[in-house]
Amino acid sequence: MTTSLLVGAGALGSVYAWRLDVTVVCRSNYEDVKRDGFCINSQIFGNSVYHPHRVVRTVNEAVADGQVYDFVIVCTKALPNRGDTSHIIAPAVQDPHTAVMLIQNGIGIEDPYAVRYPNNPIISTISYIDANQPSSGTVRHGTLTLLDMGLFNPTAANYDVKSVQSRVKEICQAWTTSGVETRISDNIQVSRWSKLVWNASFNTVSVVSGGNDTRQMLGSPECTELIRKMMVEVFKAGKAVTGSELTSLNNQTTPEGVIEVTDRLPTSTIPSMLMDFRAKRPLEYAVILRNPIELAKKHGVEVPHLETVYALLPMIEKGYLK
Known part of the structure; x- marks a missing residue:
């Protein structure tokens, strides 16, 4: 046993x-x-x-x-x-x-x-x-x-x-x-990067946008576009790092597909990082953004939108972890 x-x-x-x-x-x-x-x-x-x-x-x-x-x-x-x-x-x-x-x-x-x-x-x-x-x-x-x-x-x-x-x-x-x-x-790293497509975008933006769930984020064209651009960067970085194409939520291979599947869910999703933010707990930005950003740079992939959101999350966390 x-x-x-x-x-x-x-x-x-x-x-x-x-x-x-x-x-x-x-x-x-x-x-x-x-x-x-x-x-x-x-x-x-x-x-x-x-x-x-x-x-x-x-x-x-x-x-x-x-x-x-x-x-x-x-x-x-x-x-x-x-x-x-x-x-x-x-x-x-x-x-x-x-x-x-x-x-x-x-x-x-x-x-x-x-x-x-x-x-x-x-x-x-x-x-x-x-x-x-x-x-x-x-x-x-x-x-x-x-x-x-x-x-x-x-x-x-x-x-x-x-x-x-x-x-x-x-x-x-x-x-x-x-x-x-x-x-x-x-190859579990391909799976990890595939899940990161959603986590690095919806999870992190839910916090920097002020505490919004998926339905609220996708209700804003500007926020939806930010999420899409972050997904583009993860798809590119993941392929460069793992050597394989990524398939994210419901086997979607494009940011537009992942966003559409998320938008069609019967109920709005509260990302795990948003739950931590609301409960004033530490945030997982190091493994969801910092580490992927460092690997992307090593493989010559520019990820400016991921870098921008990453710059904000530690400051937000610092504001309530005193």
């Missing part, structure tokens, strides 16, 4: 933990979850109170009995602008057997983990999920569940790649059995 430890039991993490049943590290919501479990209202899975297999306060507590986990699943925000947090899982990544699965947004999120844990497989994973946590221990989930994953830099691996790939298939099967859609990608 596969054993997994999940760190970062927010809205996203709690839904994936629920469908896999793992040991969960809860920090700010430990007391609520330990006592009451997670109250999850899901459009696809129904309403349920999920009591994790085991709830702990820290990673140290999770390994105090000597448990070696097959997977350590990281669902925290990727915030290198706030410091390197890869050390948090260190007590659970002492054995080279343990694979580190990163379910996070952005580009370059794997690097600090690969440096700190050179002998452990890194499973880079992208999530497409509509979930939020309106209060501690209470989660609202829609219908999206997709996890798209692949080995990070397998050509430089010092472990048995085929063995790890087999284990990845096993955990995917466990999730699939419980209703989660999974996909294994041969």
